[in-house]
Structures are given as C-alpha cells and as structure tokens.
Amino acid sequence: MTAVSTDPADYRLLEGLPIPVSVVRGERVRHVNAAFASLLGTTREELLSTPLLELIARYVPEERGWLEPMYESVSRGEPHPEHPRWLRVRRADGQERTVQVWHVPGLTPEDTVVLVQDMEGEHSVRRLTGALVAAAAEMMRCRDEQSVLETAVDAIHRQGFYVSVMRLDGDVFRHGPMRQEAASVAEAERLYGMPMGDVRIPSAAVPHYQEVLQRRRAAFHPDFFAVVSRIHPPEVVENIRKLYPPESQGLDAPILVEGRPYGVLSVQGTTLTPAGAGTLELFSQLLGGALENVHHHQTVAERLEEVSRLQEELVARERLTVLGEAAGVVAHEVRNPLGAILNAVAVLRREAHLGPTGQAAVGMLEEEVIRLEDIVKDLLDVVRPLEPRPRPVSVGELVRRALGQLHGPPDAPTLRFVVDEAPDTPAIEADETLLQLAVTHLVRNAVQASPSGGRVRMAVAPMAGGVCLVVEDEGPGIPNVDPARVFEPFFLTRANGRGLGLAIVRRVVLAHGGTVRAMGRPEGGARFEVHLPLEPSRRSPA
Numbered sequence: 367m368t369a370v371s372t373d374p375a376d377y378r379l380l381e382g383l384p385i386p387v388s389v390v391r392g393e394r395v396r397h398v399n400a401a402f403a404s405l406l407g408t409t410r411e412e413l414l415s416t417p418l419l420e421l422i423a424r425y426v427p428e429e430r431g432w433l434e435p436m437y438e439s440v441s442r443g444e445p446h447p448e449h450p451r452w453l454r455v456r457r458a459d460g461q462e463r464t465v466q467v468w469h470v471p472g473l474t475p476e477d478t479v480v481l482v483q484d485m486e487g488e489h490s491v492r493r494l495t496g497a498l499v500a501a502a503a504e505m506m507r508c509r510d511e512q513s514v515l516e517t518a519v520d521a522i523h524r525q526g527f528y529v530s531v532m533r534l535d536g537d538v539f540r541h542g543p544m545r546q547e548a549a550s551v552a553e554a555e556r557l558y559g560m561p562m563g564d565v566r567i568p569s570a571a572v573p574h575y576q577e578v579l580q581r582r583r584a585a586f587h588p589d590f591f592a593v594v595s596r597i598h599p600p601e602v603v604e605n606i607r608k609l610y611p612p613e614s615q616g617l618d619a620p621i622l623v624e625g626r627p628y629g630v631l632s633v634q635g636t637t638l639t640p641a642g643a644g645t646l647e648l649f650s651q652l653l654g655g656a657l658e659n660v661h662h663h664q665t666v667a668e669r670l671e672e673v674s675r676l677q678e679e680l681v682a683r684e685r686l687t688v689l690g691e692a693a694g695v696v697a698h699e700v701r702n703p704l705g706a707i708l709n710a711v712a713v714l715r716r717e718a719h720l721g722p723t724g725q726a727a728v729g730m731l732e733e734e735v736i737r738l739e740d741i742v743k744d745l746l747d748v749v750r751p752l753e754p755r756p757r758p759v760s761v762g763e764l765v766r767r768a769l770g771q772l773h774g775p776p777d778a779p780t781l782r783f784v785v786d787e788a789p790d791t792p793a794i795e796a797d798e799t800l801l802q803l804a805v806t807h808l809v810r811n812a813v814q815a816s817p818s819g820g821r822v823r824m825a826v827a828p829m830a831g832g833v834c835l836v837v838e839d840e841g842p843g844i845p846n847v848d849p850a851r852v853f854e855p856f857f858l859t860r861a862n863g864r865g866l867g868l869a870i871v872r873r874v875v876l877a878h879g880g881t882v883r884a885m886g887r888p889e890g891g892a893r894f895e896v897h898l899p900l901e902p903s904r905r906s907p908a
Contacts, residue, residue: 386482407458505656527635584619584647619650754797762787788827804874807867815841
C-alpha cells in the first residue's frame with residue numbers, strides 16, 4: 367500500500383475492529399477506535415488532544431523507561447519493533463490491566479499502527495497462581511482442619527471469587543467454610559430455617575458432586591445457575607439469581623485426603639476462566655495435601671500422648687510396687703504396736719487416780735494412735751488392688767453422704783457448702799464403696815484447703831456418656847507445679863497434709879474408666895473435675 371493521505375478518515379476501517387487500535391504520528395495520536403478508548407477508560411477526544419508522552423506518563427507509567435525512547439526512535443524513521451511487547455496499562459479509574467502490543471507501519475512512513483490485545487485473563491491466572499501458591503505454603507503450617515479450610519477459602523475469595531467447601535459426611539454433603547454474598551446467605555438461611563452449616567444435602571441430590579469425586583477431576587460450569595438449580599429449592603435459586611451476576615461461571619474441584627473423597631471445592635465468579643479453573647483444580651489437590659498433613663500431625667501427637675501416658679503409668683506402677691512393699695511392712699510392723707497402745711489406753715482410762723492431766727494425756731495419746739491408724743489405712747488404700755463391683759450409684763447422694771460423714775478441722779463448721787445437682791443427672795454403674803471413698807477424700811481435701819468462712823462448691827451434672835463432678839474451694843489453689851502432680855502419693859501442698867487422699871481419688875476414678883484433673887481458679891482456690899462413664903471400663907488404676 368503506497369497511499370500517502372494523512373486524513374484520519376483513511377483509517378476508518380479500523381473503527382469496526384473489536385480489538386483496541388490507534389495510529390501514532392510523531393508526538394500525537396492521530397486516530398483511535400472505540401475499543402482503544404474503552405480499554406483506557408477514557409474518551410477518544412482526550413486521547414487525540416493529549417501529547418503522546420503525556421499519555422504514556424498517564425496510562426503506562428511503569429513502562430516509560432523504555433516506551434518513550436522506542437516511540438522517539440520510530441518517529442525518527444527507525445524500524446518498528448518486530449515482536450509484541452507486554453505492557454501494564456493503568457486505566458483512568460486506576461485499575462491495572464496487562465496487554466500485549468504490536469507495532470506495524472501505517473499508511474505513511476510517519477504513521478505507526480498500534481494494535482493492543484487485552485491479556486488480563488492471562489495476567490489473572492498468573493496472579494491467582496501466585497496467591498494460591500502463597501496460601502498453600504500457609505496451609506501446610508496449619509495444625510487443624512478448620513484453619514486449613516479457612517485459609518484456603520480466604521485466599522480464593524481475595525482473588526474476587528465466591529467459594530464454598532462442601533464436605534462429604536456419609537451420604538450427605540454439608541457446607542463447610544464459605545465466602546459468599548452475605549445477603550444471599552442470610553436469605554438462604556431464612557428459607558431453610560437453619561444456619562447453612564446445618565443444611566444437609568443428600569449426595570443423591572447432587573450427582574455432579576458425586577461425578578467429580580468419582581472421576582477425581584474438576585468440572586467447569588459456564589452456566590453457574592444451572593448447577594445451583596440442581597442443588598437448592600427454587601426459592602433459594604431465585605434468591606441467588608437476584609444477587610449474583612448473570613454471567614457467573616462455576617467450578618467444582620474434588621478434595622481428596624489420603625486418596626479418599628473429603629469434599630468438593632466450589633468456586634464461582636464472573637472472571638473465572640478455564641485456565642483459572644485449572645489453577646484452582648491444582649489448588650484443591652494442595653488443599654487435600656494440607657489436610658493430610660494435619661491428620662498426620664494429629665496422629666503423631668496422639669501417639670506421643672499415648673506413649674507419654676504409658677510411660678507415666680509404668681512409672682506409677684513401679685512406684686506403687688515399691689510403695690506396696692513398704693506399706694505391707696508398715697501394716698505388719700506398725701498396726702500390732704498401735705493395737706497394743708490402744709489396749710493400754712483403754713486400761714489407763716479406767717484408772718481413777720490419773721486425774722484431769724493424766725486423762726488429757728491419755729486422750730491425746732488415743733487421738734494420735736487413731737491418726738496413725740488412718741495413715742496406715744490410707745496407705746493401704748493407695749496400693750491395694752482395686753476391683754470395682756458396679757451397681758447403680760447416685761453421685762449426688764455420695765456427695766451429700768460425704769458431707770454428712772465429714773470430720774474436718776475445727777473451723778470446718780464455719781464453711782459454706784453449696785451442692786448443685788442437675789435434676790436430669792443419671793445414675794452410673796460404679797462400686798459404691800470405692801467411689802464413696804474417692805468422693806469423701808475429694809470433699810475433705812477442699813475443706814482442709816479452705817479458709818475459715820470460705821465456700822466449698824460441689825456440682826454434679828450429666829455429660830456426654832457419663833456424669834461430671836466438680837469440687838471447688840477458695841484455698842491457696844494449685845502451687846506453681848504441674849497440676850497432675852497433686853495426685854502423686856505423698857505430694858504435699860499443706861504442712862498438715864498426708865499426700866495420700868488425692869492419690870486415692872485418682873486410683874478409684876481410673877479404676878472406673880474415668881478421668882480426674884486439677885486446676886487453679888482465676889479468682890483463687892482450686893477446682894477438681896471428675897468425669898465418670900455411665901459404665902466402668904477396663905483401665906489401669908495406676
């Protein structure tokens with residue numbers, strides 16, 4: 367073509383092109399079509415009236431370093447660039463887009479035709495890939511399922527998509543973490559009459575989910591609403607249609623954990639492309655890997671906990687073996703002399719010439735002998751084998767009986783006792799004698815720890831699969847040690863204690879398959895929680 371006309375009308379054929387095109391001559395834009403003006407978010411009049419270098423500074427600021435010299439060289443008659451160039455364009459509204467630019471000769475040697483292809487889709491995929499790679503690294507540091515899922519849906523939502531995790535639970539799907547239009551979720555919950563997390567969708571009602579999991583491949587849905595209409599009732603679908611753009615597209619990608627179906631990652635958006643869908647499908651695989659990582663960590667933690675428990679039980683058994691041998695010697699060598707002393711005390715009490723002082727001394731002697739007898743008895747209770755003989759027992763009744771039998775310190779009557787028993791607390795199968803022994807020691811420990819005028823609270827309530835007993839006092843609380851140590855034999859927190867009562871409590875509770883733990887109360891004092899199953903299970907009482 368050799369035409370030399372400089373009339374912009376000669377480029378009128380460019381007007382109908384769907385791609386952005388402009389004509390540059392020297393320092394000015396001589397012609398621009400509607401698609402080019404739309405790409406920059408401005409008017410053709412502004413583009414034609416503004417110097418070229420000013421337009422570059424305004425709309426392509428990041429590329430000025432090489433773009434301005436290139437146009438200057440072309441205006442001097444040097445050859446046009448042979449290969450397309452990538453540019454970052456900043457629209458008038460501040461949005462940035464990635465474009466690819468070709469430069470070709472115009473109708474005259476002074477003219478350069480600039481053809482632009484909007485490559486925002488490719489840029490979006492790169493941006494999405496980068497964001498999801500960063501999210502995948504963050505997910506691998508999570509230590510629970512919920513954190514993994516929340517991290518995943520947040521990362522996808524930040525890229526401009528709506529997203530939900532549909533978790534497979536037996537033969538139903540249920541909503542996990544989601545980031546959806548808030549008004550749509552609220553209206554759907556109103557129509558369902560329950561939170562979305564409680565909605566159960568039978569797997570038979572969503573065959574496309576089943577297909578995704580069976581094929582282990584993602585499904586791209588150009589018509590998002592067609593998929594929605596197969597999941598939700600018509601009134602919910604209509605609500606979604608009102609709030610989501612009509613050009614929305616969707617993706618369902620399988621989430622597999624250790625090779626087994628876990629659920630479906632469901633993503634929707636107007637900018638979702640097949641290339642972006644491929645990236646999200648890969649991300650769903652990384653999501654499954656992060657969930658596997660969590661499971662592995664949990665398994666390792668459980669095994670370490672089990673090893674630690676077995677080690678503690680082994681140490682406790684060895685300690686009890688040694689203690690049992692010592693207790694046998696004590697019982698044999700001490701009980702007989704104590705019996706003799708008590709017989710002598712009984713004889714002395716019948717002597718009339720002792721007088722008040724002698725009688726007081728004999729009474730003190732008898733009290734100390736009885737105290738030694740109690741210590742020997744507690745010691746034997748700690749080490750003797752426990753074989754519960756279960757029958758129906760009311761834990762609340764044991765608490766009230768313990769209070770009635772209590773022989774505490776002189777200031778015990780000044781304490782305030784509160785017993786809260788839930789009316790629906792069931793009876794449990796337990797050895798009444800052993801459990802009464804444990805409850806009595808637990809209550810006695812709270813009484814002995816409490817100051818005069820303090821309050822001891824006991825609460826009995828049902829729990830999942832059993833009954834919970836809580837005993838709280840207002841004493842000095844748990845010392846600065848591991849709370850589990852208070853259940854060790856001879857571990858003392860008071861100068862006048864024996865260190866055996868709580869050890870007996872632990873052995874009895876464990877013998878019934880229950881658990882007991884101690885903790886300090888924020889407001890002061892100690893709290894003991896005993897969990898007892900409805901029926902005792904076989905467990906070492908060490």
